[in-house]
Amino acid sequence: MSNSRRTRSGVIVAAVTVVLALVAAAVVFFGGGYERWQDGRSVARACGGVVPGEAVRSLLRSNSAYVDRDSEEHSVFAGDAGWLETCAVTARGADGGSVSLGVGRAGEVRGILAGLGRQNLLQSPLPTTPVGSGWSGVVSWVGPLRNAVVQLDCRRTGVPDLVVRASALTDGEQDSAEAAAGLTRIARVVTETAGRANDKWGCEAALGKTVTSLAGPKPGRTEVKAVAEAHGTCRALTAVLSGLSSRRGASSVGGVVEAPVDAAPLEDCQIVDKGGEPLFQLTALYGALSGDVLSTRTGRVFASDGRSEGEWADAWASARCEQRTEPARYLVAAADPAKGRDAATRELERLLLRAFAAESAERHGCGAVVDNRTK
Incomplete structure (x- = not known):
């Protein structure tokens, strides 16, 4: 084969390769892949980079979630002072839920109890449930909201303790079994966020284990004991x-x-x-x-x-x-x-x-x- 023919063949192969690459990129772009990639990046940077994307998507039961700037302005943290970082993540789709997260220092933040639905501490329909698994935290279910708070003991480093708070609004958790799963998922989100916050802000607290289940009564049910x-x-x-x-x-x-x-x-x-x-x-x-x-x-x-x-x-x-x-x-x-x-x-x-x-x-x-x- 002459050099000119080989050159033309190489050009054709290269051109085909470029075209296929462009087609593949277009498929990804128009098929939503680029949007999901952007969403993933925004979640990875949220709240100073301490949001666990996989756990959040599991909580929201969505393959894609993004940082919602509009929701942040009207989130559960609006008006609460002292938080180092706050952010709001929303699931893609018409029925997508959302979760608001915050990290702050003990003694500086306000609204921790409000985030558990306990504005009036002594008027609660049900007891809060401990997170367990070695974590100092609780979860609560108040109306459509699933809430969780974890605090980290930073005394080893001499800095104020860290507090991590999460509140989620999700759809389709009406039955008790699914609601229990939803509480476990938000406990997973708040503890994984706490673990990352522990590193970022130099707390050096002793961390708990991965939360796989919660003890206590089933959500939405009052279990009276003798x-x-x-x-x-x-x-x-x-x-x-x-x-x-x-x-x-x-x-x-x-x-x-x-x-x-x-x-x-x-x-x-x-x-x-x-x-x-x-x-x-x-x-x-x-x-x-x-x-x-x-x-x-x-x-x-x-x-x-x-x-x-x-x-x-x-x-x-x-x-x-x-x-x-x-x-x-x-x-x-x-x-x-x-x-x-x-x-x-x-x-x-x-x-x-x-x-x-x-x-x-x-x-x-x-x-x-x-x-x-x-x-």
Whole structure:
């Protein structure tokens, strides 16, 4: 074959190769591949580069998700101060859900409890569920929102603890099994984000394991246990209620609604009557969540003179915890502020609070509980 023929053949082969490459690129571009690539890049850079893209897409049940600047301006973090990074990721498609994420420093951020649907701490339909797996965190399901908070202990480096918060709005999670899976997925998102934030901001905290499931009652269902069968966050109340069965207020107790015991920064115990309606609620707060309560309506109870400024709690207590700036805080209140205001019921509340707080404080390695009477 002559050199000219070989040259022409080479040119033709090269031209065909270029055309095929262009066709392939066009297929990718017009087939959505380029959009997905751009989406992936935007998510990888979101919140300072700590967002776990795969876990987020799994949470949103979408093959593609992108950073939504418009949603960020109106996200659940709007108006909340002190966050190092916030971002909002939205799934592609007409029915796409979204998740808002934030990373901040304990003592500087506000809106942690609001992000769990606990603006009024003592009016919660269901206890929060601990993240578990070695993480200090909780998840909650409030209406259409799945929420999660994790805090990282940065005391090794002497910097304030880190707080990671996530709130997701997703479709199609109406049945209990799917809702439970949705809570597990958001726990996975918030813990993987926390692991990346731990490296980025030099926290050097001891991290938990990969979250594959959550303990506790199924989402959306109130599981009432007999007082004698309480083994979770209400277990300290068994002896108190059993010994006071004839006392006013205690005689109407039908059971408890509790969460599993874990190293959670927020713990709830709800006492219900024989019809399953709430009578009293007890809550324990640790670390950043304990500090954040002061910015909520419930925080009015912690007035400097130890008395309540509103009907947000009937009694409260506190305890100092090792190497923690914020004390742990414990509260009790009647579910219906209009009922149970007699002295006997208030004394019952204080007995319940002392038992609940002492058991929780001991598990968290805190000191003696100081009982502060508010009314």
